[in-house]
Amino acid sequence: MTVAECLKHHRVQFLLVLLILAAVYWSVVPEMVQQWYEDENYSHGFVVPLIAGYFAYERRKDLASVLAEPWWPGLLLVVAGLMQLVVGWLGTEFFTMRSSLVVTLCGMTLFLLGKRLFRLMLLPLAYLLFMVPLPYIIYDMVAFPLKLFVTRVSIATLKLMGVVVMREGNIIMLPFTTLEVADACSGIRSLISLLALAVAYAFFLEMGQLRRGLLILAAIPIAISANALRVIGTGVLAQYWGARAAEGFFHEFAGLAVFVVAIALMIGLGSLLSRGKGGAA
Structure with missing residues (x-):
């Protein structure tokens, strides 16, 4: 089953996963966006997700046709990302909390769609790190x-x-x-x-x-x-x-x-x- 077929067949499950992810990072992302607006050092943060999205769009045909082969070890990376979020929250360390979103997204890509898709998405996902303000x-x-x-x-x-x-x-x-x-x-x-x-x-x-x-x-x-x-x-x-x-x-x-x-x-x-x-x- 290709990624396009997998997303179509399991669209409800994927939508649910995205809603859970949005709920988990509900307070993290808006505060980061506010810093983009207030701190001139990171005003470029507004365009980073757009550029990352363009990188993914450029690969859309390859992404749609690649085989979806869920990789279970990717779940460990998801857990690592969520643990990073918790540690950052306990220590009020914003960089740790915000960068955990990228780690979690990488883990979800591996766990749900496999290593082949992850290789294609590595650049767009890694590029998102530029949107995270440095400590x-x-x-x-x-x-x-x-x-x-x-x-x-x-x-x-x-x-x-x-x-x-x-x-x-x-x-x-x-x-x-x-x-x-x-x-x-x-x-x-x-x-x-x-x-x-x-x-x-x-x-x-x-x-x-x-x-x-x-x-x-x-x-x-x-x-x-x-x-x-x-x-x-x-x-x-x-x-x-x-x-x-x-x-x-x-x-x-x-x-x-x-x-x-x-x-x-x-x-x-x-x-x-x-x-x-x-x-x-």
Whole structure:
């Protein structure tokens, strides 16, 4: 029996399973969506399920025709996901609770429809992890050294450009104003969003796995470099226009412009990597 036939024949049972899953995660998912709305670092969360759905849609013919062969060990993964949810709930650890949804979905796919379908659904399911906000302890562990790195690079570049500047931690001191390299300028926000976009973009292109991996990894230096450029540009303008260059409209516009530049660089790199034999590694 194919997956399409199985879903049609057991549609009531599958609907019941989905209703139970929705009831179990009723309080988890809405709170995660609220964080997407309130926290700019994770606003990309709104598009992640859509992209994951598109990945599944692209495979719809293969998914419908593959044989449904329920794999009983998948039930252990379902139990592991539900236990992860309980542990996260007891410890009020949101990342554990939210990521357990992906684990549970993987287990249900294996248990109900089998390993062949799971292989086809692995990318869409794994991509859903991008919608789960990181624990702030991990976020801070990444953001802090990035801030210091971007500050050092910016200071060195500004000095080469003849700008009189000094550094204290992540503080850039200019003759007429002082700038702070905050989390938004560290590149962590762009990095998270750009990685999610890079994975999607890499799998839309016709290229080998090695090139896909290279394109995805390139999102890291691209995001960091683009934000360093933002800080350098702000420092140069602040030298002549003071603190106004780092506040209000310019600050918001610079953040958007930097992200657009980062996307353009990623698209350009993807175009280069996809040239020639698209399937070659």
